[in-house]
Amino acid sequence: MTTVVPDLRWHDVCDLARLLPERGAAALVDGRQVAIFRTHDGGLHAVDNIDPISGAAVLSRGIVGDRGGVPTVASPVYKESFSLLDGRCLDADGVSVTVYAVRITDGRVQIGIP
Amino acid sequence: MNRQLVVIGNGMVGHRLVQALRERDTRREWHVTVLGEETRPAYDRVALSSYVDGTTADELTLPELGVQLHLGDPAVAIDRAARRVRTASGRTLSYDALVLATGSVPFVPPVPGRDLPGCFVYRTLDDLDAITAAAEAAVARPGPGRRSAVVVGGGLLGLEAARALRRLGLSPQVVEIAPRLMPVQVDEGGGALLRRLVESSDLAVRCGVSVTAVAPDRGRLTATLSDGVELDADLVVFSAGIRPADALARAAGLALGERGGVLVDNRCRTSDEDVWAIGEVAALEGRTYGLVAPGYAMAEVVADRLLGGQATMTPAELDMSTQLKMLGVDVASFGDAQAATPGALEVVVDDPVAGTYSKLVVSGPARSDSGELVDGARTLLGGVLVGDASRFASLRPLVGSPLPADPAAMIAPGGVELGADALPDSAQICSCNAVTKGAITSAIAGGAHDVPALKACTRAGTSCGSCVPLLKKVLATEGVEVSKALCEHFGQSRAELFEVVAGTGIRTFSELVDRFGRGRGCDICKPAIASILASLGTGHVHDGEQAALQDTNDHFLANLQRNGTYSVVPRLPGGEVSPAQLITIGEVARDFGLYTKITGGQRIDMFGARVEQLPAIWRRLVDAGFESGHAYGKALRTVKSCVGTTWCRYGVQDSVGLAVALELRYRGLRAPHKFKSGVSGCARECAEARSKDFGIIATEQGWNLYVGGNGGFTPRHAELLASDLDTEQLVTIIDRFLMFYIRTADRLQRTASWIESLEGGLEHLRAVVVEDSLGICADLEAAMEKHVGSYADEWRGVLEDEEKLARFVSFVNAPDTPDATIEVVRERGQPVPLPAPGVRQPTELRLRRPCAVIGAGAPITAHDPAGADR
Ligand SMILES: Cc1cc2nc3c(=O)[nH]c(=O)nc-3n(C[C@H](O)[C@H](O)[C@H](O)COP(=O)(O)OP(=O)(O)OC[C@H]3O[C@@H](n4cnc5c(N)ncnc54)[C@H](O)[C@@H]3O)c2cc1C
Ligand code: SF4
Numbered sequence: 016m017t018t019v020v021p022d023l024r025w026h027d028v029c030d031l032a033r034l035l036p037e038r039g040a041a042a043l044v045d046g047r048q049v050a051i052f053r054t055h056d057g058g059l060h061a062v063d064n065i066d067p068i069s070g071a072a073v074l075s076r077g078i079v080g081d082r083g084g085v086p087t088v089a090s091p092v093y094k095e096s097f098s099l100l101d102g103r104c105l106d107a108d109g110v111s112v113t114v115y116a117v118r119i120t121d122g123r124v125q126i127g128i129p
Numbered sequence: 130m131n132r133q134l135v136v137i138g139n140g141m142v143g144h145r146l147v148q149a150l151r152e153r154d155t156r157r158e159w160h161v162t163v164l165g166e167e168t169r170p171a172y173d174r175v176a177l178s179s180y181v182d183g184t185t186a187d188e189l190t191l192p193e194l195g196v197q198l199h200l201g202d203p204a205v206a207i208d209r210a211a212r213r214v215r216t217a218s219g220r221t222l223s224y225d226a227l228v229l230a231t232g233s234v235p236f237v238p239p240v241p242g243r244d245l246p247g248c249f250v251y252r253t254l255d256d257l258d259a260i261t262a263a264a265e266a267a268v269a270r271p272g273p274g275r276r277s278a279v280v281v282g283g284g285l286l287g288l289e290a291a292r293a294l295r296r297l298g299l300s301p302q303v304v305e306i307a308p309r310l311m312p313v314q315v316d317e318g319g320g321a322l323l324r325r326l327v328e329s330s331d332l333a334v335r336c337g338v339s340v341t342a343v344a345p346d347r348g349r350l351t352a353t354l355s356d357g358v359e360l361d362a363d364l365v366v367f368s369a370g371i372r373p374a375d376a377l378a379r380a381a382g383l384a385l386g387e388r389g390g391v392l393v394d395n396r397c398r399t400s401d402e403d404v405w406a407i408g409e410v411a412a413l414e415g416r417t418y419g420l421v422a423p424g425y426a427m428a429e430v431v432a433d434r435l436l437g438g439q440a441t442m443t444p445a446e447l448d449m450s451t452q453l454k455m456l457g458v459d460v461a462s463f464g465d466a467q468a469a470t471p472g473a474l475e476v477v478v479d480d481p482v483a484g485t486y487s488k489l490v491v492s493g494p495a496r497s498d499s500g501e502l503v504d505g506a507r508t509l510l511g512g513v514l515v516g517d518a519s520r521f522a523s524l525r526p527l528v529g530s531p532l533p534a535d536p537a538a539m540i541a542p543g544g545v546e547l548g549a550d551a552l553p554d555s556a557q558i559c560s561c562n563a564v565t566k567g568a569i570t571s572a573i574a575g576g577a578h579d580v581p582a583l584k585a586c587t588r589a590g591t592s593c594g595s596c597v598p599l600l601k602k603v604l605a606t607e608g609v610e611v612s613k614a615l616c617e618h619f620g621q622s623r624a625e626l627f628e629v630v631a632g633t634g635i636r637t638f639s640e641l642v643d644r645f646g647r648g649r650g651c652d653i654c655k656p657a658i659a660s661i662l663a664s665l666g667t668g669h670v671h672d673g674e675q676a677a678l679q680d681t682n683d684h685f686l687a688n689l690q691r692n693g694t695y696s697v698v699p700r701l702p703g704g705e706v707s708p709a710q711l712i713t714i715g716e717v718a719r720d721f722g723l724y725t726k727i728t729g730g731q732r733i734d735m736f737g738a739r740v741e742q743l744p745a746i747w748r749r750l751v752d753a754g755f756e757s758g759h760a761y762g763k764a765l766r767t768v769k770s771c772v773g774t775t776w777c778r779y780g781v782q783d784s785v786g787l788a789v790a791l792e793l794r795y796r797g798l799r800a801p802h803k804f805k806s807g808v809s810g811c812a813r814e815c816a817e818a819r820s821k822d823f824g825i826i827a828t829e830q831g832w833n834l835y836v837g838g839n840g841g842f843t844p845r846h847a848e849l850l851a852s853d854l855d856t857e858q859l860v861t862i863i864d865r866f867l868m869f870y871i872r873t874a875d876r877l878q879r880t881a882s883w884i885e886s887l888e889g890g891l892e893h894l895r896a897v898v899v900e901d902s903l904g905i906c907a908d909l910e911a912a913m914e915k916h917v918g919s920y921a922d923e924w925r926g927v928l929e930d931e932e933k934l935a936r937f938v939s940f941v942n943a944p945d946t947p948d949a950t951i952e953v954v955r956e957r958g959q960p961v962p963l964p965a966p967g968v969r970q971p972t973e974l975r976l977r978r979p980c981a982v983i984g985a986g987a988p989i990t991a992h993d994p995a996g997a998d999r
Pocket of ligand 1: 176177205251452
């Protein structure tokens with residue numbers, strides 16, 4: 016199987032210390048709103064900040080947890096959960112959010128945009 | 130073609146018939162017209178007595194069924210040949226089928242004076258209104274002396290009536306002609322205990338005598354008894370039995386039973402093929418039934434027959450069990466309580482010290498033709514329980530089945546407790562609605578996995594509710610764990626987790642989930658645990674790990690709205706606000722471009738604040754002396770008040786002062802759900818306190834406390850918990866009530882459904898928080914003192930802490946850039962979010978008639994399109 020990995024442009028966002036464990040933060044990256052999460056085990060995840068169900072830019076303010084071990088964020092508007100791994104909505108078929116690449120360089124959080 | 134069904138009588142059974150027919154007659158074969166003599170729509174007569182406790186007529190009303198209903202217009206004649214009914218107002222209705230459901234009329238013994246003013250019967254809401262008015266007049270009458278009432282008849286209804294009279298402030302005397310109370314249901318042994326229990330609840334009882342005359346006596350009444358004793362009374366209530374309301378049928382020439390009632394066969398058909406009779410008016414194979422369950426069974430049979438079914442009645446299986454409601458005295462009787470079956474044996478456990486009497490009636494040993502013992506005194510025939518009727522629900526369904534254990538062991542204190550698996554499938558679990566265990570187990574198999582689901586699909590438990598504990602047991606034996614697990618991360622209920630947190634001293638989510646749960650939590654358990662920690666007073670809700678548990682409202686201390694902005698509500702204790710405060714709020718809203726609206730809880734809500742604006746808004750508010758109103762939290766919202774003695778001509782207590790004090794006492798208290806309160810300065814109830822979780826209404830003597838009220842999805846009036854309290858007593862009981870709720874309720878359970886879910890309901894709650902039956906009141910009070918002593922304003926806490934403030938940014942990398950998705954338009958002069966596509970359009974009134982708009986302001990558009998129906 017071949018996976019096509021597009022070239023990513025990395026955007027510097029903030030110090031890692033600005034991300035509270037199990038809480039999200041919104042960032043403005045290249046004109047898009049991205050929600051960045053730091054899970055309990057130190058993992059970093061980034062998805063679109065706009066909740067596709069309510070249309071409000073609020074996913075970064077949802078509660079972070081897990082469903083059957085899959086890290087999730089629950090939209091604060093109507094409470095659907097989204098997988099932080101692949102962006103799939105776990106409570107509504109056919110709904111998902113974009114997932115972004117995220118990395119730490121020199122203690123700084125960076126988001127990769129294709 | 131539509132056939133015409135006319136139902137005479139809009140009582141419980143007539144209503145049930147129409148309901149059953151409406152459900153099953155999907156092709157609308159029948160057009161239904163109902164005639165009611167009473168002016169109110171059908172209501173729950175079984176619960177009639179709760180009317181004096183404050184249950185309203187609306188709450189007692191049975192669901193509307195969408196059929197043609199003529200109230201206050203009784204049928205006066207039936208022309209069977211022409212198949213027509215004539216009503217008092219002169220209406221004539223043709224029928225293809227006619228159902229008589231006229232119920233009963235109270236029997237008033239023919240004693241002289243029985244029609245005097247001050248004499249009443251006890252059957253309808255109108256009767257209760259009249260009795261209440263007379264009792265109030267008696268209580269208000271000047272002059273010394275007891276206000277008293279005589280109740281003629283010591284049966285089930287008489288005792289209910291006596292309790293109602295006591296509740297209305299009178300001293301009732303019950304006169305019963307038989308040698309004991311409730312002679313139909315209770316045997317001699319049980320009767321003696323019953324009398325003691327009744328007398329100890331402040332009702333005087335005279336058995337073995339009758340009332341022979343009633344006479345006026347200086348504005349009051351005197352009732353003379355057969356032993357010559359004279360009782361003076363302000364009121365006399367007759368509840369000496371009932372007679373079937375069969376006059377109409379008699380005049381129409383229908384066959385009647387020997388002792389009255391319209392004679393029907395086992396299909397509920399009268400002597401006329403087109404006429405049916407059901408409920409208390411029907412004499413089923415000659416016998417009438419004065420209870421609702423047999424009536425419901427008849428209604429079901431007739432509904433089935435009208436649609437071509439073959440249902441029949443089996444009189445032997447009719448449930449005749451009864452339970453005395455609401456006297457605080459447990460009495461239940463079921464089956465052959467008097468051991469009338471030949472050869473029946475009685476097993477009695479009589480414990481005068483404990484105040485309990487239990488009797489089971491079982492079949493005698495039966496031998497087969499060859500002399501073998503085939504039934505070793507084991508088939509349950511009936512029973513009587515006095516003083517403690519807790520086993521009623523599990524014993525009643527066993528009538529007609531072999532007992533699973535020795536009869537004595539089943540009623541002995543600490544004896545065998547029956548599980549639901551002991552019941553055969555044919556056992557009736559819900560006798561009001563004739564639902565068998567078999568029907569329930571198949572509903573469970575069909576996916577009804579909790580009590581509400583079972584109620585919805587089988588109707589079990591929807592009438593008197595006494596079978597609900599048994600429904601739970603059946604769910605359990607069917608392997609449906611009524612799961613109390615909070616979510617996939619915790620197998621415990623909220624109440625259990627509260628105990629765990631309180632007992633272990635664990636103060637972080639991580640430790641709790643590591644030791645008592647699994648995974649990393651979710652949007653269900655995290656806020657629930659945040660709330661538990663907050664109720665236990667663990668500092669600011671954003672301290673340490675707690676910050677990550679809060680949902681967005683608690684995280685930003687404001688209410689999230691649909692476009693991602695927040696609304697801001699400063700606390701206005703008791704709804705009191707000064708002009709200077711109003712100006713501050715106005716200036717803040719103006720300067721930040723916020724939309725303002727007055728809330729139902731007497732405060733001012735400012736909408737449209739973006740995350741990054743919240744600290745600046747609150748800095749202005751806090752500087753002006755405001756603090757968080759917790760409109761965002763599962764916490765105390767408001768204590769609404771009327772102006773009471775401060776301004777009102779009618780006020781009897783200082784309702785504003787109390788409301789302010791209560792709001793300040795309980796502000797910031799986190800609970801399983803939001804909770805609200807209200808205080809009214811007199812019985813006129815302008816603060817709508819009874820729609821609140823705890824509501825207080827002033828009386829001449831002090832305060833009445835009501836609990837469990839609710840607006841919202843399922844509106845419910847709060848019920849009286851304690852009356853005429855002084856302010857200190859009041860606050861103590863509220864302290865206990867709230868802490869008990871916080872400790873034991875489920876996640877997101879409002880007080881109303883919490884009280885309903887308590888085994889024993891309001892009575893149990895009263896025992897715990899008023900009488901301290903569990904001995905936990907000191908503990909509850911101490912917990913509340915701790916809350917009161919440690920309260921601090923959450924917004925001030927944020928403003929004083931740089932780290933907490935740092936979270937209030939729109940973007941971590943562009944802290945002051947507003948979220949560009951938030952778009953605002955103006956509506957009626959204020960900023961509002963852009964309408965969501967296809968969801969919300971501004972409402973415009975379109976009136977079909979010309980309308981003059983009086984006065985200035987935004988005009989209401991008046992349309993009068995040509996050809997509009999006028
Ligand atoms: C205080 C009280 C407590 C009770 N407690 C219990 C209990 O705990 N358990 C229990 O099983 N039962 C109890 N009952 C009895 C129960 O309420 C009745 O069995 C039940 O209401 C019978 O229903 P029904 O429709 O036959 O009669 P009803 O409910 O009396 O309805 C008959 C209706 O027909 C109307 N009517 C009469 N004549 C005409 C006419 N010519 N035209 C039009 N309308 C007419 C009447 O006004 C009445 O509204 C209690 C009754 C009372 C009063
Ligand atoms: S409830 Fe009574 S005291 Fe309060 S405003 Fe109304 S009438 Fe006045």
